Amino acid sequence: MNPLRMTPKTMRVAGHRGHSEGAPENTYAAFRKAREYAGPGVTCETDLRITSDGELVLIHDETVDRTTDGYGLVRNMTYAEIETLSAGRWFREEFAEERVPRLVDALQFAREQGIIYQLELKTYGQDDVFFPRLKALIEELGCADLLQFSSFDFVQLRALKKAIPDVPTVGLSHSRLIDPAAIALEANVDAINLEIHHFPSGEARQLHDGGIATFLHVPPPSKLKTLKTYGVDIEADVIEWIHDGQLDQLISNDVSQVLRLKDMANA
Template sequence: MNPLRMNLETLRVGGHRGHSAGAPENTLAAFRKAFEHGGPLATCETDLSMTSDGELVLMHDKTVDRTTNGHGIVQNMTYAELSKLDAGSWFSEEFAGERVPLLRDALQFGRELGILYQLELKIYDRNEVIIPKLRALIGELGCADLLQFSSFDFVQLRAVKAAIPNVPTVGLMHSRLIDPSALARQAHLDAMNIEVYHFASGEARQLHDEGFAVFTHLPGGYHEKMMKYGVDVEAQIVQWVREGQLDQLMGDDVAQMARLRERARG
């Protein structure tokens, strides 16, 4: 049985890089706010990178420039250097002093709060280093139940599934696929994330029919932008949830995701 398949009552909601609408992305503060808005088992999508001395950290960009007060390439910096940076002030002075978290710290925090992580693998050419480190950390902390792995690289997802089979995997779809279920089978995936722009095209039903879970992500501001043209994206998502087409709904604003879940439940 697919551990990521849900129904109207168990639908999971979560935050893209945590509750990035209200806190600096990929920080413990953003994960805490995702829990406050989404409740137990809220899922925080977050991004995995690695320092020059082999520490697994959470950072989206290749450089620290956009989301810290530092300058440099993450993979060229030691964790000692990275740990001194302020990862919160760029967002708001309220978060001054927030740090770039270690994956270890985030997982321990997730266990404490009762939140899950969709860990997007952002390093595509270091499987021989990244995968053993992930396997060792998961084994040490006993935290496979807190994790999903996601990537745009389906070859990488197949490799990580072979090495760590007890963690579900999620393929990220850039665009429409002719046969997404066939690709999901080849990569040994548990779920596919369909871009909200393409969701109405029918792939969700095909994936469900073949036993795969279906996720989508509502980018910040997209609903508001489309409402100016008379397109109610929120109403579309509520309908998809009511039809049983979605297993997980994620966005920058977790409060919005939780509100849509409640609307769908009526």
């Protein structure tokens, strides 16, 4: 049985890089705000990279330039160098003390807070180093239940599922797929995150018919406001998709938006 398949009432609520609409992405502040909105069981999508000294860290970009007050490639920096940087000042001064989290610390935080992480893999070509470190950490902490893995690289996901079979995997795609269920089954993923503009094409139903969960990212209200003035109501479509049972997890930068849409669909 697929652990990621849900119903309209049990659909998973997720924050993109945490509640990144109201706090600096991929920080404890963003994860904490997601938890405050959605309660225990909230999923926080985040991004996983590896430092030069082998530490697994949560940061989206290849460099630290955009989301910290430092400069350089993550893979060329030690964690001792990265942990001195502010990961929040760029967002607002009140978050100046936020730091780039190590995965090991973030997992302990997740256990305390009741958070699930969807870790998007951002490290390629180092599976022989990356996978054993990740597997050892999960076994040491006994935290497979706190994780999902996601990636645009379906080949990597298939290999990772073989190495760490207890953690569900999520394929990410911006393309419209001819047979998404067949691709999901070949890659041995549990879910596929579909592109919202292609969603009406019926891929969700194809996935569900194949036993695969359907995830969707919805832009936050701040990005939808202009479209709505022209009569394009994307949120109304999402509510209908939830109500019809087509979604197993909905994610946004704004966790409060996801909760609102879920509640409206189930009213």
